[in-house]
Amino acid sequence: MRRTFLALLLAAVPVAAGAQRDTASRRQSLPRDVRREIVARWNGPAAARASDRLEIDESRDVPGDVVVLNGPLIIAGHIRGDVLAVNADVLIRRTARIDGNVLVVGGEIEGRNTAQINGSMRIYRQSLAYREDGDHIVALDDEPEENENWLRRLEHHHEGNWSEALRIVQAGPYNRVEGLPIQLGPVLYRRTSWGSVRFDAAAVLRTGSSFNSDRGDVGHDLRTEVRLGHDRGIGIGAEAFNVIDPVQNWDLSDLEVALAAFLARRDYRDYYSRHGGRGYLTLYGARDISLTGSFGEERWASRELRNPFTLFNADRSWRPNPAVDEGLFHVGGLALNFDTRTDPDDPWSGWFVTADVEHGRGTITSMAPSAVSRVTPRSGITDYTRGFFDVRRYNRLGPDAQLNVRAVLGGWLSGDQLPLERRYSVDGPGSLPGFDFHSARSGADVGSCDNVAGIPGRPAQCDRIALAQIEYRGDLRLNFTGTWEDWPRHYHSAHGDVVWVLFADAGRGWRTGTPDGTLTYGNGTLPPLSTFRSDIGLGLDLGGIGIYAAKSVSTPAEPVNFFVRLRHRF
Amino acid sequence: MRFFLVLFGLLWGAASPLVAQGDPKLDVAVPQNGAVQEGTSVTVANLLANSKTRELLRNGFTTGIHFRLELWREGRYVNELSDRSDWDVFVVYDPTAKLYNVVRRMGNVHENFGGFETITSAEAQFDGPFRVPLHPRRSGRYYYNLVVDVLSLSESDLDASLQWLRGSSGPVKGNPITALRSGLGTFLSRVLGGGKQEFQHQSGRFVVP
Numbered sequence: 072m073r074r075t076f077l078a079l080l081l082a083a084v085p086v087a088a089g090a091q092r093d094t095a096s097r098r099q100s101l102p103r104d105v106r107r108e109i110v111a112r113w114n115g116p117a118a119a120r121a122s123d124r125l126e127i128d129e130s131r132d133v134p135g136d137v138v139v140l141n142g143p144l145i146i147a148g149h150i151r152g153d154v155l156a157v158n159a160d161v162l163i164r165r166t167a168r169i170d171g172n173v174l175v176v177g178g179e180i181e182g183r184n185t186a187q188i189n190g191s192m193r194i195y196r197q198s199l200a201y202r203e204d205g206d207h208i209v210a211l212d213d214e215p216e217e218n219e220n221w222l223r224r225l226e227h228h229h230e231g232n233w234s235e236a237l238r239i240v241q242a243g244p245y246n247r248v249e250g251l252p253i254q255l256g257p258v259l260y261r262r263t264s265w266g267s268v269r270f271d272a273a274a275v276l277r278t279g280s281s282f283n284s285d286r287g288d289v290g291h292d293l294r295t296e297v298r299l300g301h302d303r304g305i306g307i308g309a310e311a312f313n314v315i316d317p318v319q320n321w322d323l324s325d326l327e328v329a330l331a332a333f334l335a336r337r338d339y340r341d342y343y344s345r346h347g348g349r350g351y352l353t354l355y356g357a358r359d360i361s362l363t364g365s366f367g368e369e370r371w372a373s374r375e376l377r378n379p380f381t382l383f384n385a386d387r388s389w390r391p392n393p394a395v396d397e398g399l400f401h402v403g404g405l406a407l408n409f410d411t412r413t414d415p416d417d418p419w420s421g422w423f424v425t426a427d428v429e430h431g432r433g434t435i436t437s438m439a440p441s442a443v444s445r446v447t448p449r450s451g452i453t454d455y456t457r458g459f460f461d462v463r464r465y466n467r468l469g470p471d472a473q474l475n476v477r478a479v480l481g482g483w484l485s486g487d488q489l490p491l492e493r494r495y496s497v498d499g500p501g502s503l504p505g506f507d508f509h510s511a512r513s514g515a516d517v518g519s520c521d522n523v524a525g526i527p528g529r530p531a532q533c534d535r536i537a538l539a540q541i542e543y544r545g546d547l548r549l550n551f552t553g554t555w556e557d558w559p560r561h562y563h564s565a566h567g568d569v570v571w572v573l574f575a576d577a578g579r580g581w582r583t584g585t586p587d588g589t590l591t592y593g594n595g596t597l598p599p600l601s602t603f604r605s606d607i608g609l610g611l612d613l614g615g616i617g618i619y620a621a622k623s624v625s626t627p628a629e630p631v632n633f634f635v636r637l638r639h640r641f
Numbered sequence: 642m643r644f645f646l647v648l649f650g651l652l653w654g655a656a657s658p659l660v661a662q663g664d665p666k667l668d669v670a671v672p673q674n675g676a677v678q679e680g681t682s683v684t685v686a687n688l689l690a691n692s693k694t695r696e697l698l699r700n701g702f703t704t705g706i707h708f709r710l711e712l713w714r715e716g717r718y719v720n721e722l723s724d725r726s727d728w729d730v731f732v733v734y735d736p737t738a739k740l741y742n743v744v745r746r747m748g749n750v751h752e753n754f755g756g757f758e759t760i761t762s763a764e765a766q767f768d769g770p771f772r773v774p775l776h777p778r779r780s781g782r783y784y785y786n787l788v789v790d791v792l793s794l795s796e797s798d799l800d801a802s803l804q805w806l807r808g809s810s811g812p813v814k815g816n817p818i819t820a821l822r823s824g825l826g827t828f829l830s831r832v833l834g835g836g837k838q839e840f841q842h843q844s845g846r847f848v849v850p
Contacts, residue, residue, distance in 0.1 A: 100755075101755075102753075183750065184680065184772060184773075184774035185774070190749070191749040191750070191751065192749060192750040192751065193751045193752075193753070194750070194751070194752040194753065195752075195753045195755070196752070196753065196754050196755055196766075197753075197755045413711065413722055413725075414709075414788065417839070419722075419786075420719075420720070420721065420722050421722075466718075466719040467713065467719055467720040467721075467722075468718070468719055468720065469715070469720060470713070470720070470784055470786075470843050470846075474719075
């Protein structure tokens with residue numbers, strides 16, 4: 072309790088952030104390369120030229136470039152070339168049409184939103200300092216040697232060729248079998264006339280590692296992708312990997328899983344190792360949709376529990392990481408994503424659809440213990456197909472209210488029984504928060520499909536799952552964050568920072584096979600809705616942090632669960 | 642339960658009021674007198690007032706400000722996104738010239754405001770009313786929603802990693818509680834916003850006959 076109080080006390084101490092005001096102002100001169108461009112274009116050929124006011128009226132059709140010094144330039148007609156305005160304001164009327172590019176220095180443009188301008192438009196507020204030499208102009212050399220290198224770096228960063236000798240990125244969330252996984256290695260990107268090539272090579276280091284490669288502690292991830300086309304086209308890639316992956320990751324975000332593990336010693340996922348390679352082909356470029364097909368060979372193995380550092384609850388034990396079916400599999404997959412959300416982090420409207428189908432064929436060399444009665448196929452080859460479908464619809468009911476719904480279906484589609492690492496479960500704060508995650512329960516557990524006590528870690532064992540979620544979000548018109556400058560999300564105007572959330576969830580998992588009326592149902596049968604777990608809840612979203620309470624409806628004996636989410640629930 | 646108390650305490654504490662240099666302000670003008678086809682104009686203020694943003698800017702991290710203006714149409718049951726427009730402002734400090742360069746980019750329109758000696762004068766270049774050609778195309782009841790993300794950009798992901806590792810404030814000085822508080826604020830900002838700050842504003846409603 073003393074530690075709790077101390078943490079609260081420390082956190083509540085305000086900080087005086089030094090305020091610094093600066094008021095001086097001086098506008099930088101025109102970049103040197105722009106000065107050169109202007110001089111060359113003014114001194115070059117032009118279809119229309121003026122050193123003072125020039126008006127292109129509506130009926131006029133200029134067959135080439137228009138260059139103006141001092142101006143103003145008024146355009147109402149058609150210009151087939153480029154426009155250059157030096158130290159001049161430009162007025163573009165609704166009837167104007169410009170086929171080329173527009174460059175304005177030392178002036179403003181009025182009406183650019185209403186006319187038809189087919190090329191690009193560059194506007195420099197700085198004036199050009201020059202002297203006249205007959206019909207020509209000469210830029211004054213006493214200007215500072217400024218250039219636009221910084222701007223080019225900004226504009227073209229990661230658009231042209233680039234490489235990094237040592238790229239350091241986090242390879243996944245903090246977890247109980249790796250600690251913090253980090254990727255280190257070079258990255259190379261080359262842009263060509265027909266597309267691009269990218270190559271990533273990384274070693275995967277883990278803070279929970281003994282750095283003994285014989286035990287598979289040091290992984291790798293090598294990836295290359297060739298893209299045919301720039302803005303849209305086909306990507307062909309190959310990948311060789313030795314990584315740790317979660318059995319399922321659809322319910323909570325990586326960030327939430329990592330923080331729960333690091334802070335509270337609670338890991339909401341189970342993990343297994345994947346060692347192999349795959350090739351893939353992806354269609355990219357469409358604004359809202361992507362489609363990827365892949366095929367590979369990989370060896371799956373269990374991953375033993377480590378004991379990484381946690382901030383709290385160091386005296387508690389981690390939940391064991393369940394064993395998985397070990398073996399070598401050929402895996403083919405097809406994944407479709409459709410996303411029209413207004414904002415992935417704070418969606419107010421739109422669709423989000425994920426659908427993928429996976430076919431696996433291989434040999435299980437070591438079968439993990441499970442509550443499921445499983446038999447090895449007579450041929451020794453396990454051949455399965457599974458699918459996963461997640462559809463969400465976000466509806467804005469008004470400026471301050473929304474109603475969102477989600478449906479998730481996943482599991483076995485055909486073939487032999489699913490390997491343990493290809494099964495699902497549905498409970499805990501990411502799906503049915505009224506029910507504790509993988510907690511001990513008597514009898515059949517329709518969340519994880521477990522009916523045998525004692526399997527370490529209580530792995531997901533369902534062949535199929537179904538989940539429906541609905542939530543209403545309404546504005547409380549409270550300005551919670553106010554002027555707290557570190558808070559990442561602020562709402563202004565009538566919409567407050569605090570949103571109240573009312574939600575309900577229903578779902579369950581089941582096995583397929585000979586019906587037993589509790590956990591197992593026939594292939595084409597959906598369990599009765601009365602057997603589904605359900606909960607309702609209420610929460611507050613404080614500018615991005617959600618604090619919720621959920622109560623089971625289908626099992627009233629379950630206590631109220633309190634939980635925190637750092638993203639929308641879905 | 643104790644964990645949630647502690648977490649909430651940390652989050653609450655991290656959000657305790659700081660001495661801000663000015664509350665960021667956003668405004669979207671509602672079309673007047675039926676001048677709907679003109680679109681609207683957006684005015685902002687104090688987007689660079691955050692002390693950490695300023696410090697990062699002074700230390701060479703480009704500040705990127707992404708504007709997203711949405712036009713919503715009220716329907717019988719749900720509101721629909723009628724249209725949207727995006728643009729960016731970049732503020733870059735040039736240490737050799739000791740100037741803050743300001744650029745605005747909207748589609749293929751590229752505006753260079755030049756370099757300025759102070760952050761305040763640099764911000765003044767894009768604070769003023771900015772006309773956005775986003776307007777209704779049919780009758781109905783509409784409103785605008787403006788979303789502004791302020792993000793400290795790095796030259797590469799490696800820089801971002803180093804930025805994370807070394808923090809934005811450099812060596813810790815003074816009161817360790819202050820340092821902890823400041824660190825929590827930074828941590829919270831990174832965790833929830835990926836190192837960005839988001840501001841939203843809604844206009845009043847207007848009717849297109």
